[in-house]
Amino acid sequence: MLFETRPADWQAVAADELLIGYCLTAAPPVTDPQQAADRLRWFAHRLEHPNAAIAADAYAEYALAPFAVVREATTALDAEQLASWLTDPAINPQRRGFYGLAAGLVARQRQGSEASCCRQALHQALAAPRGSDFQAGTDGLLAGLLIADGAEAINNTALGLFAETASPVDQRHLLNALRFAWEEPADTMPRHQTVATTRRLLALPHLAREAIIDLARYQDWEALPAIVPLWDELGQDDPLIRPAVAGYLVACPQPAARQAVEQLRRRDADAVAAAIAASRFPLPAATDSR
């Protein structure tokens, strides 16, 4: 290992016997998926190791692992331990997301008290008092609930995600969780449920743009009647909406999309041309430029 890396890449790390022993006993990376899961299980017991370097390294192993490997390695995670981590304010908040995912996997894979304690911990973590509007890892907690209980779980959290008082930040976390669900349907919920829940986000002005783009990527062309009106309803005030609508219509292969574009062109051809051009690069900095 030492002779495979260049000196410029070496970093000096203070090591005690624990860290040295950890480095010497950790298995090298493998490519076989089953072996990878076996290897990852070894790190499960070191995620919150008292030695910070060991804990960080073990966490990095999970961070780098494909989700399928993480799923297989979940058998090594202790349900009660996970549940306690989720509700322990001393745990690094950056880890909440992953522990939420893991708790969801445990709830889905196991029965009885192990499953219920993880479910309960997920809900408790979401309902916990918060010091600020942004809570790191909320997307992972929500994804964990999707893994555990599917789409219906979203309606049963303390966050009230679709209530008038819902936090826009939490709703953005939900968007992220839904994107995860789309990529991992076998572990979360059928894609039609992801699509249906994403459609609900069209009603939220601060997320409508992202929802439109996601629905295009999901090829949900049945959402067209709900999306086209947003050109006027939200597009007058939000310059990012019309490029999103235009991009959706351009991506949609159905004749109704061509007709919608033509109707919009008849009203304002320049606006449609500008929106289509802007849709080619949905740049994050676009907001700053306006």
Place this chain on the structure above:
Amino acid sequence: MLLLTGCGDRHEIGSPKASDTKPSQRTPQAPQQATGGHSRTAGIRDISFDDIAFDMEKGSAFSRDLLPERVLALQGQPVRIRGYILPSFQQTGLTQFVLVRDNMECCFGPGAALYDCIVVKMQPGQTADFSIRPVAVTGVFDLAELKGPDGNHLAIYALAGETVR
């Protein structure tokens, strides 16, 4: 991991800088001149968004004289950089996309510094698939100012993409 858990310690949330990868995962490298901390594999220089950041007041106008020498030196160089693909209208067969430092999950909506995004145009015959996971993109780095219809800069960096993993 698949989900970003905030703008905090990126080393812990699935998008480690190339120089932070575990030593056992680094690719064996041919002897190269020391580059001050950047690894290099077969002529490809591993960089991060930290390497192309520069001082710029939010909302101020961009000009090339803001770019430090370390950024100018990357022009025309083959690099590999990790980031997130900004969601777009296509799932597969992407010939162009925007690579960003993070998925801005912590931010209250769209908005990022100019140096935190790269416009990637894939080489002919190459495409990418969208994923919420961080990806490593290799390609030739360049400065390419992209302006909107109002004349404001939308992006300043470009990458002629070769691979996306």
